[in-house]
Amino acid sequence: MDVYLIFDMGGTSVKYACGDEEGCLKDTGSFPTPSDGLEAMLDEMRRVFDSVKEKITGIALSSPGAVDPVKGIVGGISAIPYIHEIPLTERISRRLDGLxxxxxxxxxxxxxxxxxxxxxxxxxxxxxxxxxxGIGGSIVINGTVC
Incomplete structure (x- = not known):
């Protein structure tokens, strides 16, 4: 079964867990959201990844802002200013062994x-x-996010 390293990026902290396709979560934890930029965030993500990498097949990110999941870019504004308008998923993939x-x-x-x-x-x-x-949300109609 595939196992994913999940990061929920917030303005105060980044929560993480390893999760499978059944929704079982293991190896949960968090770290303070770095205030000194993307490289510090990538370093923290790498630290977490190194502790669990032998079982990981992919990375999932929950991000504030106007996310374009196809392009892997976060637009708009959020409590984490350095994640915006850059190829974020590409940068994270490069740092985490190309997953x-x-x-x-x-x-x-x-x-x-x-x-x-x-x-x-x-x-x-x-x-x-x-x-x-920050404040955010979502509307789901007929099982589909609008």
């Missing part, structure tokens, strides 16, 4: 997680609000 990296907006990730395994399991239409260092 594939997927990215999605954190509000969308939250809504999809609730639909899959959480309080909204079995529902088709929900509104999800995320409150942390």
């Amino acid at each position: 594939p990296v997927t990215i999605e907006n954190d509000g969308n990730c939250s809504a999809l997680g609730e639909l899959w395994k959480g309080a909204a399991a079995g529902k088709r239409n929900i509104v999800s609000v995320v409150c942390g260092s």
Whole structure:
């Protein structure tokens, strides 16, 4: 079974876990969101990756901002200014042994997680609000993020 290293990037901290396709999470933890730029963030991600890399087949990112999952770029603004308008997934992939990296907006990730395994399991239409260092959210209609 494939195992992914998941990073949930927030303005205060970055949470992480190893997760499989069944939604089982292991090796959970967090580190403070680096304030001194992307290289410090990549160094922390590499530190986590090195502790679990023998079982990882890909990387999943939950990111604040206007995420373009196809291009792997975060637009707009967020509490992590240095992740915007750069080829973020490409940079992370290069630092983490070339593994594939997927990215999605954190509000969308939250809504999809609730639909899959959480309080909204079995529902088709929900509104999800995320409150942390910033405020975000997602609307799901007929099982699809709008």
